[in-house]
Amino acid sequence: xxxxxxxxxxxxxxxxxxxxxxxEFLPYLEEIWERQVLTNGGPFxxxxxxxxxxxxxxxxxxxxxxxTIALMTALKALDIDGEVITTPFSFVATSxxxxxxxxxxxxxxxxxxxxxxxxxxxxxxxxxxxxxxxAVHCYGHPCDVAAIQAVADEAGLRVVYDAAHAFGVRHQxxxxxxxxxxxxxxxxxxxxFNTFEGGAIVSPSLEVKRRIDRLKNFGIIDExxxxxxxxxxxxxxxxxxxxLLQLKHVDEYRARRREVDRLYRKTLxxxxxxxxxxxxxxxxNYSYFPIMVEPVCRxxxxxxxxxxKENGIYSRRYFFPLISRFAPYNTxxxxxxxxxxxxxxxxxxxxxxxxxTDLVEADVRRIVGIIAAAG
Ligand SMILES: *Cc1c(COP(=O)(O)O)cnc(C)c1O
Numbered sequence: 001x002x003x004x005x006x007x008x009x010x011x012x013x014x015x016x017x018x019x020x021x022x023x024e025f026l027p028y029l030e031e032i033w034e035r036q037v038l039t040n041g042g043p044f045x046x047x048x049x050x051x052x053x054x055x056x057x058x059x060x061x062x063x064x065x066x067x068t069i070a071l072m073t074a075l076k077a078l079d080i081d082g083e084v085i086t087t088p089f090s091f092v093a094t095s096x097x098x099x100x101x102x103x104x105x106x107x108x109x110x111x112x113x114x115x116x117x118x119x120x121x122x123x124x125x126x127x128x129x130x131x132x133x134x135a136v137h138c139y140g141h142p143c144d145v146a147a148i149q150a151v152a153d154e155a156g157l158r159v160v161y162d163a164a165h166a167f168g169v170r171h172q173x174x175x176x177x178x179x180x181x182x183x184x185x186x187x188x189x190x191x192x193f194n195t196f197e198g199g200a201i202v203s204p205s206l207e208v209k210r211r212i213d214r215l216k217n218f219g220i221i222d223e224x225x226x227x228x229x230x231x232x233x234x235x236x237x238x239x240x241x242x243x244l245l246q247l248k249h250v251d252e253y254r255a256r257r258r259e260v261d262r263l264y265r266k267t268l269x270x271x272x273x274x275x276x277x278x279x280x281x282x283x284x285n286y287s288y289f290p291i292m293v294e295p296v297c298r299x300x301x302x303x304x305x306x307x308x309k310e311n312g313i314y315s316r317r318y319f320f321p322l323i324s325r326f327a328p329y330n331t332x333x334x335x336x337x338x339x340x341x342x343x344x345x346x347x348x349x350x351x352x353x354x355x356x357t358d359l360v361e362a363d364v365r366r367i368v369g370i371i372a373a374a375g
Contacts, residue, residue, distance in 0.1 A: 214228075
């Protein structure tokens with residue numbers, strides 16, 4: 001249950017890291033100091049990979065220093081070239097990971113109900129140069145994985161999921177992370193499960209995991225041989241230790257966020273022009289709480305964003321501007337707004353309300369009160 005504490009109004013940010021008590025972290029630090037193994041696949045690193053496999057219900061996990069290096073490495077591991085179909089409605093790292101691999105992003109529009117890539121529009125954008133699809137489970141809501149796989153199979157494309165928002169998300173009774181050739185997680189401080197900085201790749205086989213583990217360690221095979229041009233993507237023991245501690249609490253964190261989600265839905269009901277993007281979904285991780293601001297809301301999305309800010313409540317316009325609007329991308333033919341009408345409209349109307357483990361009932365009621373009064 002949500003704690004209903006009376007306290008002075010405080011600033012509230014869109015995300016807030018879940019922090020277990022420091023006293024629980026100290027024994028991990030002592031172990032690291034005793035062992036003096038700081039990185040390169042130490043014992044905490046090994047344990048976190050094992051425990052994440054169990055917790056998430058996946059076969060193989062490779063930990064990374066952050067989600068962006070993990071994305072770049074995942075694409076590298078597929079040995080693809082040419083064009084990759086991707087979404088403009090995401091964090092900019094999604095497209096950056098393509099360009100860092102000399103791959104050409106081709107933006108395709110999203111579906112209005114999920115703001116995830118629209119499979120029919122993917123099919124229409126395939127050319128002889130297309131080699132892969134890089135999709136995002138935006139806000140942790142599953143892409144239409146069956147339809148995307150069908151399109152990929154027809155055209156012989158690889159599929160990578162940027163699953164930075166999808167930690168622990170279940171889909172039809174299984175981990176959502178089992179879909180596609182590879183799924184990539186982020187454990188950045190703003191994500192629902194964090195290791196300060198961190199990330200991971202979920203792979204389907206030990207063979208693929210071994211290749212990825214080699215790529216994240218400079219391509220080194222042994223003391224005297226380097227097989228290929230790898231990078232340094234290794235997660236340190238400090239970060240892995242924090243992950244192990246977080247993992248002990250993450251079910252409780254998810255349950256608390258679910259309560260916040262339920263309370264938002266209940267209290268937002270009936271406010272004209274405000275609509276939660278998705279219906280409640282079992283298997284959700286409650287990472288974000290996106291609302292759509294409809295035209296009948298006179299103050300508009302940006303007005304609401306400013307009004308909340310004046311009251312110390314920092315919502316975020318994820319994802320505005322679209323990636324396709326940023327300088328490195330806005331001259332691509334696929335970046336034209338006429339090619340991306342749904343994403344363009346959504347970027348003008350979406351607002352992510354604060355969502356974190358520590359929000360209490362009074363916080364949610366205060367936020368919704370400001371929204372209701374703003375009309
Ligand atoms: C956070 C995020 C990333 C990048 O992850 P980092 O761990 O911050 O490098 C990539 N894609 C999406 C959709 C994200 O939200």
